[in-house]
Every structure is written in structure tokens, then in C-alpha cells.
Amino acid sequence: MTQSERFLDLKGLEVDYMTLDGPFRAVKGVDLHINRGEVLGLAGESGCGKSTIAYALMRLHRPPAFISGGTITIDGEDVLSFDEEKLAQWRWSKVSLVFQSAMNALNPVLTIFEQFRDVYHRHTGEDTAAARVRAEELMDLVGIDPARLDDYPHQLSGGMRQRVVLANALILEPQMIIMDEPTTALDVVVQREILQEIAGLQKKFGFSILFITHDLALMSQFADRIAIMLQGEIVEVNSAHEILHNPQHDYTKQLWDAMPSFDDAKGVA
Amino acid sequence: MADQPYLEVKGVSKTYTLKTIFSGSKQVKALQDISFKLGRGEALALVGESGSGKSTCGRAIAGMFDIDEGDILVNGKSITSARNSKEKRENAQKVQMVFQDPFASLNPTHTVRHHLARPLTLHKRVPEGSTLEQELVRTLEDVELEPDVMLDKFPHELSGGQRQRINLARALAVGAELIIADEPTSMLDVSIRRSILNLMNRLKTDRGITFLYITHDLATAHYLTENTAVMYGGRIVEYGPSDAIVRDPQHPYSQLLLSSVPNAHTRINADFEHARDFSKFADRVRTETAASTAGLKEIAAGRFVRAA
Numbered sequence: 001m002t003q004s005e006r007f008l009d010l011k012g013l014e015v016d017y018m019t020l021d022g023p024f025r026a027v028k029g030v031d032l033h034i035n036r037g038e039v040l041g042l043a044g045e046s047g048c049g050k051s052t053i054a055y056a057l058m059r060l061h062r063p064p065a066f067i068s069g070g071t072i073t074i075d076g077e078d079v080l081s082f083d084e085e086k087l088a089q090w091r092w093s094k095v096s097l098v099f100q101s102a103m104n105a106l107n108p109v110l111t112i113f114e115q116f117r118d119v120y121h122r123h124t125g126e127d128t129a130a131a132r133v134r135a136e137e138l139m140d141l142v143g144i145d146p147a148r149l150d151d152y153p154h155q156l157s158g159g160m161r162q163r164v165v166l167a168n169a170l171i172l173e174p175q176m177i178i179m180d181e182p183t184t185a186l187d188v189v190v191q192r193e194i195l196q197e198i199a200g201l202q203k204k205f206g207f208s209i210l211f212i213t214h215d216l217a218l219m220s221q222f223a224d225r226i227a228i229m230l231q232g233e234i235v236e237v238n239s240a241h242e243i244l245h246n247p248q249h250d251y252t253k254q255l256w257d258a259m260p261s262f263d264d265a266k267g268v269a
Numbered sequence: 270m271a272d273q274p275y276l277e278v279k280g281v282s283k284t285y286t287l288k289t290i291f292s293g294s295k296q297v298k299a300l301q302d303i304s305f306k307l308g309r310g311e312a313l314a315l316v317g318e319s320g321s322g323k324s325t326c327g328r329a330i331a332g333m334f335d336i337d338e339g340d341i342l343v344n345g346k347s348i349t350s351a352r353n354s355k356e357k358r359e360n361a362q363k364v365q366m367v368f369q370d371p372f373a374s375l376n377p378t379h380t381v382r383h384h385l386a387r388p389l390t391l392h393k394r395v396p397e398g399s400t401l402e403q404e405l406v407r408t409l410e411d412v413e414l415e416p417d418v419m420l421d422k423f424p425h426e427l428s429g430g431q432r433q434r435i436n437l438a439r440a441l442a443v444g445a446e447l448i449i450a451d452e453p454t455s456m457l458d459v460s461i462r463r464s465i466l467n468l469m470n471r472l473k474t475d476r477g478i479t480f481l482y483i484t485h486d487l488a489t490a491h492y493l494t495e496n497t498a499v500m501y502g503g504r505i506v507e508y509g510p511s512d513a514i515v516r517d518p519q520h521p522y523s524q525l526l527l528s529s530v531p532n533a534h535t536r537i538n539a540d541f542e543h544a545r546d547f548s549k550f551a552d553r554v555r556t557e558t559a560a561s562t563a564g565l566k567e568i569a570a571g572r573f574v575r576a577a
Contacts, residue, residue, distance in 0.1 A: 045458040188529040188531075189526060191529065192551075196539050196545065196546075197544055199538070199539040200542075204540075214459050215531060218531035221532065244533050255459065255460060257463075258461075258462060259459055259463070260463060260466065260488045260491070262487075262491055
């Protein structure tokens with residue numbers, strides 16, 4: 001595999017949190033790469049450091065967290081060397097982020113359109129009319145009536161809000177989207193709808209995805225490769241097929257066993 | 270005891286009136302003609318999406334609000350007829366709830382000891398010859414927690430799974446016979462979800478606790494319960510043995526719900542043009558299910574389906 005196929009390349013990434021008892025290493029020397037147009041799943045339980053990686057990738061981590069070692073290379077550029085101005089311009093246009101809770105990711109006192117316009121104006125300098133055209137295009141893309149642009153977030157259902165957040169992440173045509181548990185707060189049916197939407201958009205635009213979740217079953221429906229994380233370390237990386245049919249690490253097996261499935265013997269004695 | 274159900278819900282309906290500032294009032298039918306029976310020591314799952322009325326149903330049985338129509342019998346006695354605080358306290362003692370959010374359902378300023386000692390004293394659950402301390406230890410052992418370590422901890426010192434165990438312990442301390450568990454595992458990590466399910470299963474089989482398990486997760490419902498009721502729009506659309514519903518769902522909405530459960534063995538392969546087919550199908554099923562007013566029909570022994 002040549003270097004240029006790799007869109008994202010992490011080498012020995014270390015992230016520490018300063019605590020009263022000294023630094024706590026949340027991410028312990030992680031090596032990970034994502035190819036262009038690839039969907040990489042990152043799985044693990046809460047507190048294993050998977051969200052910390054997502055934040056560190058975009059340098060959105062805040063004290064007491066800081067990156068103490070390793071390199072982050074995205075599209076051939078050294079992310080750790082960017083200054084604030086470059087970072088602000090780079091975030092969202094190259095790599096964007098979709099959070100778990102769509103309600104918290106949207107500003108409740110701004111209409112949907114205003115949230116689109118803010119990003120678009122800030123990054124491209126275009127005026128409101130141009131932003132409106134782009135926003136309507138995106139609403140069409142995720143299957144919501146563009147008339148809803150003038151609604152406030154609370155007027156939309158949970159699934160629609162998550163679609164809006166997705167559309168907003170796409171506004172500058174990024175080459176990678178980091179999705180931190182994008183469907184966890186949703187119902188199963190809506191979860192499936194959003195997943196179909198993400199899969200469809202990914203096929204159409206070919207961006208890379210870093211997909212973070214703790215639901216292995218959901219992840220293997222969708223990811224090309226899966227990385228399993230435990231206590232700040234990646235313990236297994238393999239194709240989704242191999243993780244499902246031939247898990248190597250004990251922890252991967254444990255994660256599979258932790259989920260009751262329909263094939264389980266009845267729990268009722 | 271099949272002939273005398275522990276919990277009997279008979280034709281319960283509840284309508285909320287929403288009053289908004291600008292438009293007139295709007296009626297929301299949260300529950301429409303809900304009926305089911307639940308035997309002692311059995312478990313029933315109420316399954317459905319947000320807004321289907323499954324939590325409202327659980328709260329109605331816990332007596333948290335008055336219902337408009339119908340009756341709820343616990344151990345053969347109507348809870349709607351409770352007149353004074355003594356009768357209400359007796360009902361509360363038998364029926365307890367465990368909520369979804371283990372972080373919000375414990376008081377952050379009090380220790381585990383306080384959370385468990387209060388129900389024990391208020392409901393006079395310390396028998397003669399025993400001490401409060403002994404009862405605290407026994408209650409914690411019931412939920413498989415180490416009493417010496419746990420008693421003086423505050424909620425923030427506990428993990429999500431431990432907090433949910435404390436919530437179960439709190440319900441047991443009151444002497445609950447029916448526990449209404451409203452999505453007790455959905456905010457927990459997958460890796461500890463199963464241990465909480467196993468604990469509930471043991472309480473059910475060893476202690477004869479009756480469970481009403483409210484969830485949107487059909488796999489865990491199947492794991493814990495004998496019967497499942499699928500709800501949509503405030504009504505039960507399908508009712509029957511959990512295994513039969515999972516193997517062979519009859520109502521289109523149950524089928525939709527089941528087909529949405531993540532299955533590691535089927536890949537989502539959508540090109541953009543067809544990505545929304547599933548969504549369109551889901552919307553159609555929802556609309557049709559909401560519009561149907563047909564009654565439940567028995568299609569096999571103990572299996573009921575509402576005509577689509």
C-alpha cells in the first residue's frame with residue numbers, strides 16, 4: 001500500500017489528560033490509517049479513548065487533554081503543525097464531524113438555514129443568497145423538504161435533525177467525515193434509515209468515514225475495516241468480515257458475546 | 270398462576286391535551302384501549318419506537334398519573350380506586366420503576382446507604398430480630414454488589430452498571446413484586462448490558478419478581494421475556510410469545526421493527542438512488558399502522574395481531 005492511498009495516517013498517537021495525580025494516558029501510542037473512500041469502524045466501550053482520538057484528529061481536544069506524542073497526517077499534511085488560522089479554515093472543509101446528539105450539535109435559537117449559512121459564509125465568503133441555494137441542494141440530498149430550512153431544530157424529529165447535521169457536515173464537500181456514535185440516540189428503525197442515508201451519500205461522494213460506535217453488529221453491516229480499542233490501545237484491526245467470522249483478540253470475542261442475539265438460548269429457565 | 274394474573278390491564282386509554290400559545294389545543298392519544306395480562310414471576314416486553322406510548326403505559330401502571338378509561342389490577346386489586354395515602358403507599362410498595370438514565374435517577378448528594386435505607390425505613394421493611402444494617406447488606410447482596418465497598422459511596426463513584434444495580438436494589442428494598450424497567454440497559458455499554466439482563470433474569474426466576482420490560486431493543490426483549498407486545502401510536506399492534514414474534518412477526522410494523530435490528534451478517538449496500546427506499550417503506554408502514562382502527566384478532570393460541 002503506497003503512502004498516497006492513505007488519506008489519514010496516525011503514527012504512535014498519544015493523548016494525555018492532566019489530573020491531580022499526574023498525567024493519565026488515554027490514548028497509548030495508536031497506529032491507524034484510513035484509505036481514501038474507506039469506512040473504518042472504531043469500536044470499544046465508554047472510556048476506552050475512541051472519542052478522544054476523534055477529537056485529537058481535528059485538534060478539537062481541550063485542556064486538560066493534550067497530544068503528547070505521535071504524528072497525524074491527513075491528506076499528506078501534518079495536522080499537528082497547523083496554526084490556529086489554518087486549522088479554522090481546514091476543519092469542516094477537509095474533515096468534518098458528526099456528533100452523537102444532533103440536538104446538542106445544533107444551536108436551538110437559530111433556524112436550520114442560519115446554521116448552514118454561518119458555516120458557508122465563514123468558509124467561502126459567499127452571501128446569503130448563495131448559501132440558500134447550497135442549503136436547499138443539501139436538504140434535497142438528505143431527503144428533507146427545503147421549506148424546513150426556516151424551522152428551528154426543536155421542530156424536527158430526531159431522525160430529521162441527524163439528517164440536517166449530516167447535510168451540514170457535507171456543505172463544504174469534505175474528504176473525510178468523523179462520526180461519533182451518530183445513531184446511538186435514535187430508535188432502531190430511524191437508526192437504520194440514517195445508516196442507509198450515510199451509506200448512500202458515501203457511495204455518491206466517495207469520502208472516507210471514521211465511524212465510532214460500541215455496536216459491533218451495526219458496524220459490521222457498514223464498515224470496510226474495523227479497529228477494536230481497549231484502554232487506549234488498538235487491540236485488533238481487520239476487515240469487517242474477519243472481525244465478524246474470525247475474531248482474534250479475546251476482547252473482540254467478549255464484545256460479540258456481550259450482545260444478546262436472537263440465536264441465544266432463551267434466558268428463561 | 271395462570272388463572273389469576275399478577276397484573277391485569279383492561280382497556281386503558283389516556284389522552285393528553287396540548288395547549289400551545291398560538292394555535293388551539295391539540296389532543297394526543299397516548300394510550301388507546303391497552304389490555305394485557307401478566308402472570309406472577311413472568312416478564313412482558315413492551316416494544317416500540319419513541320412516542321409509541323410504551324413508557325406512558327409503564328408509568329400508568331406505576332400509578333404516576335390517572336388514566337381516562339379502563340382499569341389496572343395489581344394482584345386482583347384495582348390501583349385506580351386507591352383513595353387515601355395508605356392505599357397508595359401499598360400500591361407503590363408492590364410496583365416500582367427502574368428508569369433509563371442511571372445517572373439522573375440517583376441523588377448525587379447522597380450515599381448508596383441513604384438511597385437504600387430510606388425505602389427500608391419508610392416502608393417498615395426491617396423485620397423484628399433484624400437490624401437496618403443487616404437488611405442493607407442483604408439488599409446489596411441481592412443485586413450482587415459488595416456491601417462493604419458500596420454502602421458509603423456516592424453515585425458519581427459508581428459505574429453505569431453499578432448504578433443500575435443500585436436502582437434495582439432500591440426497588441427491591443421497598444419490597445417490589447412488579448418492577449417496571451424502562452429501557453434499563455439502553456444507556457449502558459454493550460459489555461455490561463448483558464450482566465444487568467442476567468441479574469433481572471435471576472431476580473425473576475429465583476425471587477419470583479414480575480417484570481414489565483420497556484425497550485426498543487427486540488434482542489434483549491427476546492432474551493428476558495416470555496411475551497412481547499409491540500406498540501405503535503398508543504396501541505398494541507401485535508402481542509404474543511416473544512419467540513414467535515421474533516421468528517415470525519405478523520404485523521407490518523413488527524416486521525419493520527425486526528428488519529431494522531442491526532444484523533452483522535447482512536451488509537448495508539446502498540447506492541445513492543436506492544438509499545432512501547428503506548425510509549420510504551418505513552414511512553408507508555408507519556402511516557398505514559397509524560391509520561388502521563381495526564381491533565386485535567387472535568391468530569393462534571396467545572397470539573394477537575391487529576389487522577393492517
